[in-house]
Structures are given as C-alpha cells and as structure tokens.
Amino acid sequence: MSIDAINTIGSPFASYSPSSASMTSGQQINRAADNPAGLAVANGFQQAAMREAVGMSNANSGISLLQTADGASRSMTENILRMQELSLQAMNGTTNPAQRNALNTEFQQMMQAIDQTSQNTKFNGMNLLNGENADLSIALGDSASRLSLPELSLNSLGLAGLDLSNPANANLALESLQKAGSLLSTTQAEFGAQQNGLLSAAAEMSTSRQNSLASFSQIMDTDYARASTEKAREDVLLQAGIMMQAQGNQDRANVLALIN
Structure with a gap:
C-alpha cells in the first residue's frame, strides 16, 4: 500500500504565500493575520x-x-x-x-x-x-x-x-x-x-x-533578503510535495495495473 502525500495543491492555505505577498507589495504585513501585534x-x-x-x-x-x-x-x-x-x-x-x-x-x-x-x-x-x-x-x-x-x-x-x-x-x-x-x-x-x-x-x-x-x-517594509530566503524555502517544500504526490499517484497506478 502506498503512503499518500499531503495534498497542498488547491488548498486554501496554498493560495496565500506571505513571502510572495511581502516581495510583491514591499510590506511585511499585508493582512492582520501576518503579524497582529x-x-x-x-x-x-x-x-x-x-x-x-x-x-x-x-x-x-x-x-x-x-x-x-x-x-x-x-x-x-x-x-x-x-x-x-x-x-x-x-x-x-x-x-x-x-x-x-x-x-x-x-x-x-x-x-x-x-x-x-x-x-x-x-x-x-x-x-x-x-x-x-x-x-x-x-x-x-x-x-x-x-x-x-x-x-x-x-x-x-x-x-x-x-x-x-x-x-x-x-x-x-x-x-x-x-x-x-x-x-x-x-x-x-x-x-x-x-x-x-x-x-x-x-x-x-x-x-x-x-x-x-x-x-x-x-x-512594515519588506526585508527582501529574508523574504527571498523564505520564498525559496516555500518553493522547495512545494516542489517536494508535488513530487511526493506524483509518486503516490504512480504507486496507485501500479496497484491498479496489478489488480487488472
């Protein structure tokens, strides 16, 4: 049996990236949830x-x-x-x-x-x-x-x-x-x-x-060095998640082929 990867693609949490928003807007805080205090x-x-x-x-x-x-x-x-x-x-x-x-x-x-x-x-x-x-x-x-x-x-x-x-x-x-x-x-x-x-x-x-x-x-202003590092980390995690999900899908396909 395959181990399913956590699917973050399409999740409402994947649609908002603090680091991307920070680099785009030039501000570290773009919504209250980013840093209320x-x-x-x-x-x-x-x-x-x-x-x-x-x-x-x-x-x-x-x-x-x-x-x-x-x-x-x-x-x-x-x-x-x-x-x-x-x-x-x-x-x-x-x-x-x-x-x-x-x-x-x-x-x-x-x-x-x-x-x-x-x-x-x-x-x-x-x-x-x-x-x-x-x-x-x-x-x-x-x-x-x-x-x-x-x-x-x-x-x-x-x-x-x-x-x-x-x-x-x-x-x-x-x-x-x-x-x-x-x-x-x-x-x-x-x-x-x-x-x-x-x-x-x-x-x-x-x-x-x-x-x-x-x-x-x-x-408020974006620390671009820190934001760039965080963005790179998010990209690595996203790519790893995609690869894990692709591997999980491939395992399912193999099992179905054996059953058939």
Missing part, C-alpha cells in the same frame, strides 16, 4: 507621524501669522518715527503757523495710517491687531501653544486725539509717541519670541516624525 504597533507609529505632520503645518501657519503681525507693527514704528520728527519740527519756535499747519496735516495722515494698519491687518480673514483675537491656540500634535496678539489701535497706543496745532500740543505728542514706540518695540520682541517658540516646536515635531516613520518602516 506588529500591525497594531505600526498603526500607532503611523498615527503619531500624521499628528506630527499636521502639527508642523499648524506651527508654520502660526509663524506666518506672527510674521504678518510683526510686519504691520514695523510699519507702525516707521510712522511713529516720522511723527516724532514732525513733532520736533512743530515744537521749534521759528516754525510759523502755516508751516506748523502743514506739519500737522502730515501728522494726521500718519495717525490715519496707523489706525488703518491696526484695523485692517488680517491673516486668513482674522483681524490681528485690533483686539478681536487677543489669544489664539496653535494645535501642535499632542500639545498646543498659545499666541498673544496685543491691540495696537490709536487708543491702546495712547495716540488718539494728538495734534501739532501749537508747540505745547507738539510736546505732548512727542512724549506720547516715545511711549508708543517703546510699546511697539516690546510687542515686536514678543512676536519674535513666539515665532522662535513655534520654530522650536516644529523642529522637535520634525525629528519625532522622522523617528515615527522610521519605526513604522522597520515594522
């Missing part, structure tokens, strides 16, 4: 990398917002410097009324420019310097950073109602402008510090994301 860990790394990528994008948006606000504050500073010059000229006793009136006209134009900058500086439709959005939260993956946006209107800068109509008013204007200039300098320093904070956070998230992707790749 490894898939769970890999999914965790993939989700972490996604959060970090979004966090980096959010941080860059926050940096752009701060740069917009900083640019507007610098424009205000330039206007204030010019207004200080006008105030000093208006304080001079040799300035006649007609000249002082001309100085005041330019002074009021500078005031209007500062007010327009305060009311119209926007980022993504949000007002930045009129006090409407004094506190913003930037989502950074698993954490958040809060941005402070000061109000830089004429009232908050202490410039509302100033004029150069006479030397006394010009002197008052100069004092107010010096205080406003100091406030803007402090504001610009705060904008810079907040930008540096977001840049640091973005750099940390970039490093973390690279590590998450590397860990994901280590679990």
Whole structure:
C-alpha cells in the first residue's frame, strides 16, 4: 500500500504565500493575520507621524501669522518715527503757523495710517491687531501653544486725539509717541519670541516624525533578503510535495495495473 502525500495543491492555505505577498507589495504585513501585534504597533507609529505632520503645518501657519503681525507693527514704528520728527519740527519756535499747519496735516495722515494698519491687518480673514483675537491656540500634535496678539489701535497706543496745532500740543505728542514706540518695540520682541517658540516646536515635531516613520518602516517594509530566503524555502517544500504526490499517484497506478 502506498503512503499518500499531503495534498497542498488547491488548498486554501496554498493560495496565500506571505513571502510572495511581502516581495510583491514591499510590506511585511499585508493582512492582520501576518503579524497582529506588529500591525497594531505600526498603526500607532503611523498615527503619531500624521499628528506630527499636521502639527508642523499648524506651527508654520502660526509663524506666518506672527510674521504678518510683526510686519504691520514695523510699519507702525516707521510712522511713529516720522511723527516724532514732525513733532520736533512743530515744537521749534521759528516754525510759523502755516508751516506748523502743514506739519500737522502730515501728522494726521500718519495717525490715519496707523489706525488703518491696526484695523485692517488680517491673516486668513482674522483681524490681528485690533483686539478681536487677543489669544489664539496653535494645535501642535499632542500639545498646543498659545499666541498673544496685543491691540495696537490709536487708543491702546495712547495716540488718539494728538495734534501739532501749537508747540505745547507738539510736546505732548512727542512724549506720547516715545511711549508708543517703546510699546511697539516690546510687542515686536514678543512676536519674535513666539515665532522662535513655534520654530522650536516644529523642529522637535520634525525629528519625532522622522523617528515615527522610521519605526513604522522597520515594522512594515519588506526585508527582501529574508523574504527571498523564505520564498525559496516555500518553493522547495512545494516542489517536494508535488513530487511526493506524483509518486503516490504512480504507486496507485501500479496497484491498479496489478489488480487488472
């Protein structure tokens, strides 16, 4: 009596080869059954990398917002410097009324420019310097950073109602402008510090994301040397099974021939 070979041809288990699937797809895990624990860990790394990528994008948006606000504050500073010059000229006793009136006209134009900058500086439709959005939260993956946006209107800068109509008013204007200039300098320093904070956070998230992707790749990507060895082993076993089955079929044929 012949010993029957185990028939793997046509078996549902023979239709799926992990090594073949791995080499074809470039991934070690192509279905949950290949490595359930490894898939769970890999999914965790993939989700972490996604959060970090979004966090980096959010941080860059926050940096752009701060740069917009900083640019507007610098424009205000330039206007204030010019207004200080006008105030000093208006304080001079040799300035006649007609000249002082001309100085005041330019002074009021500078005031209007500062007010327009305060009311119209926007980022993504949000007002930045009129006090409407004094506190913003930037989502950074698993954490958040809060941005402070000061109000830089004429009232908050202490410039509302100033004029150069006479030397006394010009002197008052100069004092107010010096205080406003100091406030803007402090504001610009705060904008810079907040930008540096977001840049640091973005750099940390970039490093973390690279590590998450590397860990994901280590679990998921195909080790072609190992997969090739496993594929060769599977092929040898398959060929051996075919040969055993062929030999078993031949033995049956011989027995039937003897019976006949």
